[in-house]
Amino acid sequence: MATYRYxxxxxxxxRAAGVxxxxxxxxxSPAPLVPPSAYPFYTARAEGSRFWDVxxxxxxxxxxxxxxxxxxxxxxxxxxxAAAQRRLGDSTTGAAPVMVxxxxxxxxxxxxxxxxxxxxxxxxxxxxxxxxxRDATGRDKIVMIDGGYHGTAGWMQAPGxxxxxxEDQRHVVRIPWNDVPAFxxxxxxxxxxxxxxxxxxxxxxxxxxxxxPADGYWEKIQALCRRHNVVLIVDDIRHGxxxxxxxxxxxxGFTPDLTCLCKAMANGYPISALVGCEALKSTAxxxxxxxxxWFQAVPMAAAxxxxxKMGEINAPQVMLTRGALLLDAMVNIARxxxxxxxxxxxxxxxxxxxxxxxxxxxxxxxxAECTRRGAYFTPHHNWFISAxxxxxxxxxxxxxxxxxxxxxxxxxxxAFQS
Amino acid sequence: xxxxxxxxxxxxxxxxRNLPLLVKSDPVAAKTVAQWRIGIxxxxxxxxAATLVFEDGTCVFERGRHGNTEVVFGFITPAHFNRMMDxxxxxxxxxxxxxxxFMRNEFPKIADRLAFFLKPTDAKLADPHYLAVNTRxxxxxxxxxxxxxxxxxxxxxxxxDRIRDGAVLLKILPDGPSAHLIFEGGEVTAGLGxxxxxxxxxxxxxxxxxxxxxxxxxxxxxxxxxxxxAIRGQTPMIDNLSLIFDRIPGYLG
Numbered sequence: 001m002a003t004y005r006y007x008x009x010x011x012x013x014x015r016a017a018g019v020x021x022x023x024x025x026x027x028x029s030p031a032p033l034v035p036p037s038a039y040p041f042y043t044a045r046a047e048g049s050r051f052w053d054v055x056x057x058x059x060x061x062x063x064x065x066x067x068x069x070x071x072x073x074x075x076x077x078x079x080x081x082a083a084a085q086r087r088l089g090d091s092t093t094g095a096a097p098v099m100v101x102x103x104x105x106x107x108x109x110x111x112x113x114x115x116x117x118x119x120x121x122x123x124x125x126x127x128x129x130x131x132x133x134r135d136a137t138g139r140d141k142i143v144m145i146d147g148g149y150h151g152t153a154g155w156m157q158a159p160g161x162x163x164x165x166x167e168d169q170r171h172v173v174r175i176p177w178n179d180v181p182a183f184x185x186x187x188x189x190x191x192x193x194x195x196x197x198x199x200x201x202x203x204x205x206x207x208x209x210x211x212x213p214a215d216g217y218w219e220k221i222q223a224l225c226r227r228h229n230v231v232l233i234v235d236d237i238r239h240g241x242x243x244x245x246x247x248x249x250x251x252x253g254f255t256p257d258l259t260c261l262c263k264a265m266a267n268g269y270p271i272s273a274l275v276g277c278e279a280l281k282s283t284a285x286x287x288x289x290x291x292x293x294w295f296q297a298v299p300m301a302a303a304x305x306x307x308x309k310m311g312e313i314n315a316p317q318v319m320l321t322r323g324a325l326l327l328d329a330m331v332n333i334a335r336x337x338x339x340x341x342x343x344x345x346x347x348x349x350x351x352x353x354x355x356x357x358x359x360x361x362x363x364x365x366x367x368a369e370c371t372r373r374g375a376y377f378t379p380h381h382n383w384f385i386s387a388x389x390x391x392x393x394x395x396x397x398x399x400x401x402x403x404x405x406x407x408x409x410x411x412x413x414x415a416f417q418s
Numbered sequence: 419x420x421x422x423x424x425x426x427x428x429x430x431x432x433x434x435r436n437l438p439l440l441v442k443s444d445p446v447a448a449k450t451v452a453q454w455r456i457g458i459x460x461x462x463x464x465x466x467a468a469t470l471v472f473e474d475g476t477c478v479f480e481r482g483r484h485g486n487t488e489v490v491f492g493f494i495t496p497a498h499f500n501r502m503m504d505x506x507x508x509x510x511x512x513x514x515x516x517x518x519x520f521m522r523n524e525f526p527k528i529a530d531r532l533a534f535f536l537k538p539t540d541a542k543l544a545d546p547h548y549l550a551v552n553t554r555x556x557x558x559x560x561x562x563x564x565x566x567x568x569x570x571x572x573x574x575x576x577x578x579d580r581i582r583d584g585a586v587l588l589k590i591l592p593d594g595p596s597a598h599l600i601f602e603g604g605e606v607t608a609g610l611g612x613x614x615x616x617x618x619x620x621x622x623x624x625x626x627x628x629x630x631x632x633x634x635x636x637x638x639x640x641x642x643x644x645x646x647x648a649i650r651g652q653t654p655m656i657d658n659l660s661l662i663f664d665r666i667p668g669y670l671g
Contacts, residue, residue, distance in 0.1 A: 010644070013643060035648060041643070158576075360652055364650060
């Protein structure tokens with residue numbers, strides 16, 4: 001099996017480094033890809049479950065643009081709806097009717113949604129949710145999970161990061177995941193001053209195993225929030241519509257006050273949403289929060305068409321089923337080479353890790369070998385399965401996985417064998 | 419107050435502790451101390467203390483007060499010590515008055531040589547020997563300073579709390595020099611040389627790359643993406659450690 005080279009990606013990166021901070025910044029930075037030389041940096045085009053890099057290499061995409069691609073790149077139902085709206089208007093003076101239709105759709109499919117507010121990125125709505133919580137309660141403190149990610153604003157980043165002041169962190173209290181007594185302790189420590197509790201439906205730290213909620217966790221958190229009048233915010237930006245079309249809170253059986261949505265909404269078109277309960281609707285109306293492109297109609301049309309189609313085929317179930325098929329087979333292949341592949345999270349967005357080497361170097365090498373052969377695996381972040389991944393994709397991926405294990409076995413010999 | 423104390427720790431435990439490495443790395447420094455036979459203690463009231471011993475052309479640095487040295491210098495506050503390190507203050511000789519001449523005339527020669535190598539310019543770095551010594555000293559300063567910051571700087575302590583147990587190796591390819599930090603149960607140990615089975619490692623392609631990286635003349639993200647600097651293993655350890663490294667110039671810059 002031939003392995004890929006990336007001379008054009010590297011050349012483009014050299015140009016980029018001259019005019020763009022870090023060459024490629026943010027979550028697309030190649031820095032966590034180990035080694036970066038095993039990965040493409042630039043995509044020339046994409047279709048279905050695959051993308052082609054600027055060197056002409058093709059990849060089965062298990063990052064799905066870090067989440068937004070959910071029904072396949074260029075999915076016809078989305079593109080047609082977007083094109084139709086584009087002919088009518090996109091960024092215009094005055095909101096488009098499709099905004100109302102999309103809000104009605106979300107209210108219709110999500111039990112936790114009595115209203116919807118639209119923005120562009122996940123952090124737009126996590127910030128908005130926190131502002132609403134503070135305004136509604138007249139309190140300051142926000143409780144979040146240690147290692148949780150809700151965007152890049154100062155309050156969201158861990159202390160010590162560049163550009164983050166102590167003041168940014170002053171009203172943020174971090175507690176461990178799945179630790180109800182820790183939340184109770186915070187409520188005791190700051191009586192009448194906790195405005196909101198924000199967390200993802202299950203915990204997805206980077207470079208570490210995902211952690212599901214313990215039995216009764218959300219039920220207890222919800223009860224504590226209700227008892228202490230704390231706004232319960234679910235950051236469903238990454239998980240949303242990959243577990244359940246009714247929202248991940250429905251999957252886990254609880255009802256948040258506010259739910260933040262983004263990635264899977266519009267199959268790559270830029271839109272995010274905050275949906276919430278009736279009691280917070282008037283607060284959401286008076287907290288001023290807006291952006292230049294937040295009323296763009298094309299992403300709204302794309303989101304509406306996408307969510308309808310996802311509901312028709314029960315896309316979360318498709319992704320969960322295909323993901324399980326792929327992951328179970330991968331675990332078996334790994335075992336055949338003496339490696340333990342640990343899968344955490346749900347199969348539609350799994351975090352995968354070889355456990356034989358605690359340092360992750362073996363795992364990083366294996367991900368690199370897979371990517372060099374056309375299955376795009378990152379070693380540090382959960383992967384994403386889309387509804388566009390086909391049986392043929394899975395079969396091809398398993399062949400690559402086998403070859404990659406052969407390659408790392410040849411490199412490491414019996415070291416790390418279980 | 420705490421900032422001054424942390425800076426004193428850095429000055430003593432990360433900067434002045436480079437003297438043994440300087441003597442090993444630089445023939446001029448080695449020649450300077452060749453005939454010295456003297457022990458000097460630096461004692462900061464409610465602050466750090468260290469002992470330097472010059473003997474038979476070697477220099478040994480130890481944290482804390484050790485042995486009955488010929489000279490003891492006291493500093494009434496960490497800020498007092500920091501002023502001396504900045505060339506703006508003088509120590510209080512607590513012992514060794516008969517060595518005052520040595521301290522006034524001889525010791526500054528090695529201190530000045532250290533300062534020379536720790537303040538690079540483009541012109542100085544064009545000299546391969548300077549580049550090599552500056553790189554060694556800067557690498558050592560980085561790991562020893564990181565240890566102090568991880569334990570004593572309030573913000574860095576929060577960052578260090580997020581670093582899992584294990585060793586981080588920093589190595590200049592192909593053959594070193596190298597340095598490491600070991601995090602274990604809330605303790606942090608810094609050292610020179612390799613370490614077996616690091617949990618994370620930073621490999622610099624060559625000396626020039628390491629020098630540019632360590633002196634803040636190379637964008638880390640670009641350097642990593644382009645392969646000039648390779649990171650492997652538990653990269654969150656490196657991410658957090660880099661946040662600590664980035665605070666060193668705030669104290670020593």
